[in-house]
Amino acid sequence: VVALETKVRWFEEGADNFARAAIGTPFEVSLSDDRRYMCPLCRLLFSREALVTKILTGEHVPPDFFGGRELVLTCTPCNNDDGSDLDARAEELERMVAVLRGSPSAVARIKVHIGENILRGSIENQKLTLPKKINSPDAIKAVAGNWDGGQWGFDKRKDADAGARCSWIRAGYLVLFAALGYRVVLDPAFDSVRAQIDRWKESIIGQVFAEEADGTPDSFRLVARMKETTLGEFWMVQFGRLRLIYPDFGDVTFYDRVAQVDPARRPEGLVLGWPHEPFRPLGEVID
Numbered sequence: 001v002v003a004l005e006t007k008v009r010w011f012e013e014g015a016d017n018f019a020r021a022a023i024g025t026p027f028e029v030s031l032s033d034d035r036r037y038m039c040p041l042c043r044l045l046f047s048r049e050a051l052v053t054k055i056l057t058g059e060h061v062p063p064d065f066f067g068g069r070e071l072v073l074t075c076t077p078c079n080n081d082d083g084s085d086l087d088a089r090a091e092e093l094e095r096m097v098a099v100l101r102g103s104p105s106a107v108a109r110i111k112v113h114i115g116e117n118i119l120r121g122s123i124e125n126q127k128l129t130l131p132k133k134i135n136s137p138d139a140i141k142a143v144a145g146n147w148d149g150g151q152w153g154f155d156k157r158k159d160a161d162a163g164a165r166c167s168w169i170r171a172g173y174l175v176l177f178a179a180l181g182y183r184v185v186l187d188p189a190f191d192s193v194r195a196q197i198d199r200w201k202e203s204i205i206g207q208v209f210a211e212e213a214d215g216t217p218d219s220f221r222l223v224a225r226m227k228e229t230t231l232g233e234f235w236m237v238q239f240g241r242l243r244l245i246y247p248d249f250g251d252v253t254f255y256d257r258v259a260q261v262d263p264a265r266r267p268e269g270l271v272l273g274w275p276h277e278p279f280r281p282l283g284e285v286i287d
């Protein structure tokens with residue numbers, strides 16, 4: 001847990017960073033204004049009291065279930081309402097990945113279609129259970145142990161894939177905010193990223209995952225500066241096996257060009273480290 005005094009420092013450094021980054025933008029603040037912290041997601045401004053009233057809180061990046069720690073301040077509506085919707089979906093899909101990898105402790109809900117019948121259950125400890133109380137007795141009787149022609153799939157909640165995708169997009173965006181400050185929040189190239197997080201059921205920015213690095217431990221974290229012929233320079237954030245790409249400042253057509261990239265040509269990358277606290281050089285650890 002991050003102490004309140006640390007969060008006060010994040011607020012103060014954030015307010016300074018925001019005031020500097022906002023110069024020459026529509027968000028410019030006058031020196032006489034009260035100090036304000038902008039939520040990096042909804043771009044509303046908050047005063048220091050918002051920390052005490054818990055309207056600004058520390059957000060886990062990446063999400064809790066993926067071993068994330070509190071890294072940045074976001075406002076409660078962004079953190080609780082929107083964040084939990086997306087993160088619950090990402091967590092559900094991660095449990096399915098764990099089941100497919102054969103992890104003994106993984107639990108995931110599944111459904112089995114056999115002819116006209118659908119049976120629901122779960123995989124736990126690599127065993128399938130179809131509880132009687134959630135399945136119709138008729139369906140159980142009709143199947144009667146005959147699984148021929150049965151098809152099984154994960155029992156996902158509505159918009160599971162879209163929500164999970166946006167949970168990762170949101171986490172990577174917050175990492176870049178921690179690493180690079182309010183330039184990320186105020187730059188027009190990131191407007192489409194925020195729009196995608198906000199309207200998460202739609203596909204606004206298209207392809208955002210660079211690739212999956214299978215076999216990488218979930219605890220792996222990386223921010224890198226990349227370079228490729230079609231894309232020019234861009235940012236990459238990696239959590240475990242998941243690699244996400246973000247535009248360079250001012251590059252408003254970045255995601256339109258991703259589809260034109262020649263997969264045979266690998267981008268060059270420069271590893272920059274990982275933000276342990278917001279508004280600090282990457283990789284710097286403060287105690």
Ligand SMILES: [Zn+2]
Nearest residue numbers: 039042075078
């Ligand atoms: Zn917000």
